Amino acid sequence: MATNILMPALSPTMTEGTLSRWLKKEGEAVRAGDVIAEIETDKATMEVEAVDEGVLGKILVADGTQGVKVNEPIAILVEQGEAVPSGAPAPKPPPAAKPAPVSQTPAQAAKQPEPAPASSARTTAPPAPQAVAPGGNGHDTSEDRIFVSPLARRMAKQSGIDLAALKGSGPNGRIVKVDIEAALQKGGAAAPAPVAAPAPAAARAPTPAPAITAPHKLVPHSSIRKVIARRLTEAKSTIPHFYVSMDVEIDALIKLMNDLNAKSPKEGPGAYLITINDLVIKASAATLRRVPTVNAAWTDDAMVLFDDVDISVAVAIPDGLITPIVRQADQKGLSTISREMKDLAGRARTGKLKPEEFQGGGFSISNMGMFGVTEFSAIINPPQAAILAVAAGQKRPVVKGDSLAIATVMTCTLSVDHRVVDGALGANWLREFRRIVEDPLSLLL
Secondary structure, X not given: OOEEEEOOOOOOOOOEEEEEEEOOOOOOEEOOOOEEEEEEOOOOEEEEEOOOOEEEXXXXXXXXXXXXXXXXXXXXXXOOOOOOOOOOOOOOOOOOOOOOOOOOOHHHHHXXXXXXXOOXXXXXXXXXXXXXXOOOOOOOOHHHHOOEOHHHHHHHHHXXXXXXXXXXXXXXXXXXHHHHHHHHXXXXXXXXXXXXXXXXXXXXXXXXXXXXXXXXXXXXXXXXXXXXXXXXXXXXHHOOEEEEEEEEEXXXXXXXXXHHHHOOOOOOOOOOOOOHHHHHHHHHHXXXXXXXXXXXXXXXOOEEEOOOOOEEEOEEEOOEEEOOEEOOHHHOOHHHHHHHHHHHHHHHHOOOOOHHHOOOOOEEEEEOHHHOOOOOOOOOOOOEOEEEEEOOOEEEEEEEOOEEEEEEEEEEEEEEEOOOOOHHHHHHHHHHHHHHHHOHHHHHO
16 A cells, blocks of 8 residues: 655754655665665754655655655655555656856846845835935935934924925034024924834834845855754843853863873774863763752743753764763763764764754753864853853963962853853852862762
């Protein structure tokens, strides 16, 4: 019996996706568990496995098709020897090939007509901008092309005076306050014109993007980039961020890393190569056990305190950023964390992470030390309440007792959701983190 293969929901936030490519062709046999297609979700590019056996009778959505809705039929699976039903949906045409983006000169850009907004075919194109004389406020009225100070303009508007009938006494004929006062003394006042109430925000037309006239090319947003933009905008605009920074000496941490790596087998399944990032993950997990109220999330009804210490680690990928998770990091040894992190980061960059490997987590780490960044603040990864920004270790002069010495120092900044973590609690967490990093032998216990 013929069955439809539907566009799967591969993450909780996914409503549509891009069918990157089919790995099976029409007429090929399919077994349960076979990988049949790759789909770009709002998080990553993921493989889709067949759940039934049969033959791929018809592909309804071609390679590279964007905006395929969840649960929309993408193919038809039939039994061996069965024909595709005559009433089956017609295949969607493959996406039209877009011409390669080319650089444009300002003259070429100016000659090309503005495309009509996609939201409505009846929307009227915005009027072309008109020149505004210096001193104008940018609105397209006849008064804006008159040299007039902002105060004089406001006085004239309130008094109903026609600015076009006045001669300014200011520099270059600019109309100023004394010119309005003189007009009022001469009886130039009139009944103020009624001012229309501003339209509700929902009814106002969106402000058109400024025209780009410099040579440029357009790079369409990927699904991942759109989701990153939406989530980070929501996080920054809805979460009250609070920041705490502290300098942490890492010479003892570096020595521990070198000593442990020296004991690693050169090759084989037991080999490992621990990095500063692995040690920071372990130190953060240990700190969250000592200060568990930071391992939390905000809801309107209650504070969520997580039982497990699951650390999300930011990994750069070609389309943006993804945060694979080291689960129960406080209970794992450094070599285990190192192997897991290398595996997660490698599969993140190739889009092979499973949903459960990047969804969830109670605390995040963003490490930009490898880029030489000296200090930065990270945006919270909702619904988590905190993220640690780790900068590069640098040789700096420090005071030890009454003497000046040299130490390797990295600046760490903790961004917290102020609804969950108060300033004192954030400072206490960071102080405990520094204590562990500067005396890291406790990480081996």
